[in-house]
Amino acid sequence: MGGATVLGWDMxxxxxxxxxxxxxxxxxxxxxxxxxxxxVRKLNEQMASGDxxxxxxxx
Numbered sequence: 206m207g208g209a210t211v212l213g214w215d216m217x218x219x220x221x222x223x224x225x226x227x228x229x230x231x232x233x234x235x236x237x238x239x240x241x242x243x244x245v246r247k248l249n250e251q252m253a254s255g256d257x258x259x260x261x262x263x264x
Contacts, residue, residue, distance in 0.1 A: 211248045214241045 216237060223233035 209252060211245050211252070213245055216241075 214237070216234075219237050219241075220230050220233050223237070224230050
C-alpha cells in the first residue's frame, strides 16, 4: 500500500454524526475513542497484509 497508515478519526465529525442520529453526544464521546482504537488497528492490519477481500477504497 506504499506506507499508508490510518491515524484516527475526525472526532468532531464523529460526534456530529452521533448527534444527527439522535445519540447523546456525551455517550458518543465516552464510547468513540475505544471503537476508534479497534478500527484504526484493524484497518492498518488489513492494509499492511494487502487484504483486498473487504470493501474499501480502490487500491
